[in-house]
Amino acid sequence: MPLLKIEDVTKVYEGKVTHRALNQLSFEVEQGEFLAVMGPSGSGKTTLLNVISTVDSLTGGYVQIGRTDPYALDKNELALFRRRELGFVFQDFGLLEMLTVEENLVLPLTLDNVPTDRMAKRVLEVAKQLSLTGILHKRPSEISGGEAQRTAIGRALIHEPSLILADEPTGNLDSKTSRDVLELLSDASRARGATIVMVTHDPVAASYCDRVLFIKDGEFFNEIYRDDRRQTFYQRVLNVLSLLGGNVNDLSAIRLP
Amino acid sequence: MTFRQFAFRNVLRSRRSYAAFFLASVFSVMVFFIYSMFIFHPQFRNEGLERLALRGMFAAELVLYVFTLFFLLYSMGAFLQARSKEFGLLMQLGMTRIQLGWLVFLETMIIGMVSIAAGMIFGFAFAKFFLMIGRELMEMDDLPLYFSWQPFVLTLFAFLSLFVLISVISVFFIRTRRITDLLRGEWQNGRTGSYSRPFAVAGVLFLVISYALAAAVKDSTVYLMTIVIPPLATVATYLFFTHTVHWLLSLYKDRKDAYWRQTRLVSIAESAVKLKESAHMFFIVTIVSTVAFLTVGTLASFMSYTGDFREHNPLGLIYLSFGSEELGETHAAYLQQELAAEGLAYELVPLTVKQQTSAEAGVAVQLLKEQEFNRIAGALGQPAADLRKGEALSIASDETLAEQMEEQDLLLEESSISLENIDPYPHAVFPAHSLGDNTLVLSDEDFLAVDEPPAGLSDNAEIFTYYAFDVPAWTETAGVGEVLTERMAEAQTEGGDINFYFENPGFSYYWFKSSFALLLLIGVLVAAVFLLAAGSFIYFKLYTGLERDRKQYALLIRLGMTQQELRKVVNRQLIPQFFLPWTVALVHSGFAFVTLQTVWDEFAASSIFLEMTVVLAGFTVLQILYFYLIRWRYLAHLQAP
Numbered sequence: 008m009p010l011l012k013i014e015d016v017t018k019v020y021e022g023k024v025t026h027r028a029l030n031q032l033s034f035e036v037e038q039g040e041f042l043a044v045m046g047p048s049g050s051g052k053t054t055l056l057n058v059i060s061t062v063d064s065l066t067g068g069y070v071q072i073g074r075t076d077p078y079a080l081d082k083n084e085l086a087l088f089r090r091r092e093l094g095f096v097f098q099d100f101g102l103l104e105m106l107t108v109e110e111n112l113v114l115p116l117t118l119d120n121v122p123t124d125r126m127a128k129r130v131l132e133v134a135k136q137l138s139l140t141g142i143l144h145k146r147p148s149e150i151s152g153g154e155a156q157r158t159a160i161g162r163a164l165i166h167e168p169s170l171i172l173a174d175e176p177t178g179n180l181d182s183k184t185s186r187d188v189l190e191l192l193s194d195a196s197r198a199r200g201a202t203i204v205m206v207t208h209d210p211v212a213a214s215y216c217d218r219v220l221f222i223k224d225g226e227f228f229n230e231i232y233r234d235d236r237r238q239t240f241y242q243r244v245l246n247v248l249s250l251l252g253g254n255v256n257d258l259s260a261i262r263l264p
Numbered sequence: 265m266t267f268r269q270f271a272f273r274n275v276l277r278s279r280r281s282y283a284a285f286f287l288a289s290v291f292s293v294m295v296f297f298i299y300s301m302f303i304f305h306p307q308f309r310n311e312g313l314e315r316l317a318l319r320g321m322f323a324a325e326l327v328l329y330v331f332t333l334f335f336l337l338y339s340m341g342a343f344l345q346a347r348s349k350e351f352g353l354l355m356q357l358g359m360t361r362i363q364l365g366w367l368v369f370l371e372t373m374i375i376g377m378v379s380i381a382a383g384m385i386f387g388f389a390f391a392k393f394f395l396m397i398g399r400e401l402m403e404m405d406d407l408p409l410y411f412s413w414q415p416f417v418l419t420l421f422a423f424l425s426l427f428v429l430i431s432v433i434s435v436f437f438i439r440t441r442r443i444t445d446l447l448r449g450e451w452q453n454g455r456t457g458s459y460s461r462p463f464a465v466a467g468v469l470f471l472v473i474s475y476a477l478a479a480a481v482k483d484s485t486v487y488l489m490t491i492v493i494p495p496l497a498t499v500a501t502y503l504f505f506t507h508t509v510h511w512l513l514s515l516y517k518d519r520k521d522a523y524w525r526q527t528r529l530v531s532i533a534e535s536a537v538k539l540k541e542s543a544h545m546f547f548i549v550t551i552v553s554t555v556a557f558l559t560v561g562t563l564a565s566f567m568s569y570t571g572d573f574r575e576h577n578p579l580g581l582i583y584l585s586f587g588s589e590e591l592g593e594t595h596a597a598y599l600q601q602e603l604a605a606e607g608l609a610y611e612l613v614p615l616t617v618k619q620q621t622s623a624e625a626g627v628a629v630q631l632l633k634e635q636e637f638n639r640i641a642g643a644l645g646q647p648a649a650d651l652r653k654g655e656a657l658s659i660a661s662d663e664t665l666a667e668q669m670e671e672q673d674l675l676l677e678e679s680s681i682s683l684e685n686i687d688p689y690p691h692a693v694f695p696a697h698s699l700g701d702n703t704l705v706l707s708d709e710d711f712l713a714v715d716e717p718p719a720g721l722s723d724n725a726e727i728f729t730y731y732a733f734d735v736p737a738w739t740e741t742a743g744v745g746e747v748l749t750e751r752m753a754e755a756q757t758e759g760g761d762i763n764f765y766f767e768n769p770g771f772s773y774y775w776f777k778s779s780f781a782l783l784l785l786i787g788v789l790v791a792a793v794f795l796l797a798a799g800s801f802i803y804f805k806l807y808t809g810l811e812r813d814r815k816q817y818a819l820l821i822r823l824g825m826t827q828q829e830l831r832k833v834v835n836r837q838l839i840p841q842f843f844l845p846w847t848v849a850l851v852h853s854g855f856a857f858v859t860l861q862t863v864w865d866e867f868a869a870s871s872i873f874l875e876m877t878v879v880l881a882g883f884t885v886l887q888i889l890y891f892y893l894i895r896w897r898y899l900a901h902l903q904a905p
Contacts, residue, residue, distance in 0.1 A: 062822055083826050090824025101819050103530065105537040110529055117529045118825060123521050 009035035016068035041196035051225035094163030098175035153184030271370035284800035293383020300415035376427030464511035467503030531836035553849035556791035580735025587763030623675035651707035678716035741770030
């Protein structure tokens with residue numbers, strides 16, 4: 008049974024100009040799968056992520072995460088659902104400036120009233136796994152981008168959510184740190200069975216995934232599965248991207264605001 | 265778009281962040297203008313109550329001017345810091361420093377001119393209202409609204425000079441910064457959580473010491489303490505906000521069981537940052553609020569004196585004649601005539617006062633006759649004396665004196681009459697200063713037996729006649745006996761000799777009451793400016809942090825925080841900002857009033873506790889309303905998409 012099921016999802020932004028961001032999009036993500044979603048700017052990637060993470064409403068269609076239909080929940084249940092079942096990784100890290108690395112890590116657990124000793128244990132485990140032990144008492148403004156993103160990944164992993172949503176996690180990082188972060192994510196998926204949906208522009212990032220889903224103008228365009236060698240997978244991703252017809256600058260690893 | 269248009273639009277478009285600052289400036293200008301309207305009023309004479317009003321308002325204008333200067337200086341500093349990124353960008357785009365200085369100067373002057381204009385318009389609009397209050401307080405016949413260039417010119421020049429000064433100084437604030445510093449927006453890089461433990465402990469220690477000193481103050485040490493305590497408490501407050509608070513918070517943070525629990529992690533960490541960022545502001549707000557509380561509280565406590573006045577002065581009019589009987593009777597008749605002309609009911613009781621020397625202590629003792637005393641006591645509705653031969657009543661106003669008398673027998677030396685059983689009379693009849701403390705009521709028999717004149721004073725035991733008037737409508741007597749009052753004032757200033765004493769408690773009461781009410785009016789307006797300014801600091805800090813807070817809350821919502829939890833977090837970090845300086849100021853004022861009570865006890869044995877409670881409770885209610893207003897707007901802004 009798939010963990011995430013998207014069926015005919017449609018999102019229309021009303022306004023002076025009605026804009027159809029997602030149009031009858033359907034796909035499924037299996038338990039433990041690491042999925043990349045790619046597409047040119049304006050193809051609806053971020054909207055898709057917002058719709059899955061339940062911070063935006065649906066115009067039509069159906070979303071199921073695990074056994075839950077998040078759109079059937081009320082506001083409070085929805086908050087609790089996000090807190091327990093979802094983990095987030097953002098392009099700009101999304102760390103709280105006033106908290107230390109350690110406090111940022113435990114944040115999802117404190118909200119859920121987990122006993123203090125269990126929290127402390129989990130922090131140490133996660134910190135060790137992500138090599139954050141030395142910087143636990145620093146603040147986000149005092150650490151590097153790579154460390155910040157590792158902290159964010161730690162925060163997304165600490166409460167063992169069923170689904171992790173990553174929005175351009177390597178967008179603000181240099182190529183070396185990007186590789187570290189991606190290896191951490193794919194490791195989390197492979198070794199610990201975490202299910203990850205990652206939106207990205209970067210074909211290198213996509214080549215770390217199990218499957219790449221391409222969307223264009225809010226509709227399904229293509230999908231490819233990884234093979235034994237990352238190098239050839241990367242080539243195939245590039246091939247599909249050229250078919251997508253975007254221009255090359257659109258696909259650069261550095262996205263200008 | 266010309267350069268001036270650019271500056272103008274900058275101000276217009278950031279009107280929301282300028283709002284509270286602007287409001288406080290306008291209010292300050294308005295109050296200043298209203299005082300000026302009084303000061304230049306053509307019907308104001310430089311005498312009596314009006315002189316007091318003139319001086320009070322002039323002093324208030326000076327205080328306002330100096331306070332507004334500092335308030336604006338601090339606010340402008342904060343504004344420029346908040347906008348430093350914008351300035352950095354402008355300089356990166358090629359604006360010269362001179363142009364930037366000119367821009368800041370123009371913007372400040374625009375706000376200044378608009379505040380002055382608005383303040384004067386509102387001031388003129390409300391002038392009639394305040395002139396009416398002033399007229400009522402000073403019981404003037406007429407104090408009409410008038411139009412003259414003087415108040416306008418004074419206000420305009422005072423505040424124009426102030427804003428020019430501020431603009432020039434604020435230009436220097438930014439000119440010394442490098443572009444990169446501006447772009448980063450870090451002027452004073454207040455690192456969160458940094459504190460020094462010795463300073464933190466010193467803060468607590470100083471606070472405790474100043475409170476202990478204030479609580480333990482005695483009559484003999486009060487003047488020394490008024491010099492020692494305020495500076496000590498000010499330093500203590502500064503250390504408290506810059507070090508002690510952060511020390512306490514870090515102690516709390518070390519207790520993970522309490523700290524890592526639900527929303528506390530976020531709300532306490534966030535409060536800690538806000539408290540650190542605004543430590544200096546909190547210090548200023550605390551001091552300003554304390555001064556405002558004390559001003560209004562002190563003036564309100566003067567009002568409590570007028571409340572006690574009747575108890576100490578039960579008689580309507582008092583006339584003492586030392587000279588010939590005819591003069592006394594003429595004056596008494598004149599007073600009766602005046603009372604009748606005013607249509608006031610009264611009862612006149614002339615009391616013959618004799619004087620003797622006590623054999624034991626060798627002090628003079630004034631004596632009253634029982635029958636006459638009972639007449640006045642009856643008129644005042646107080647119990648009559650019932651004395652037998654050898655008994656006496658002591659009407660000393662001081663309780664310890666009365667007790668002393670009670671213990672001993674007394675021999676009146678000249679007439680050799682001995683008295684036992686001297687009981688104190690439980691009510692005040694005569695004001696303390698009109699008859700000596702050694703005053704006794706004798707039975708009629710004993711009183712008649714006193715016939716020897718006191719040693720070396722006169723040839724008669726009777727030294728004067730006390731004309732006591734009981735007037736039920738005692739507050740209406742203000743104009744009665746004006747001729748006598750004037751004669752007495754003349755004798756006082758020119759050193760002439762008069763052989764009578766006249767007192768009109770109704771008039772004194774009116775004078776006390778109106779001058780205190782006048783001072784209270786002046787003080788409340790100044791205090792209102794102070795508190796509004798303190799409130800605007802808080803508003804401004806909140807507003808400049810709004811963008812950052814919004815991002816943070818959006819993130820927290822996404823991470824799965826519920827609306828209720830969000831409200832809780834907002835409450836937990838707004839409450840300290842509003843009420844921490846407030847509470848400290850309240851406690852400061854509380855202890856200051858303990859000291860004030862000691863001073864006050866010296867010349868009017870009355871308690872100011874009730875007045876203080878009312879004043880402080882009133883301010884607290886206002887602050888709570890302000891808190892709800894701001895929280896409502898803040899939550900609305902946070903949740904706006």
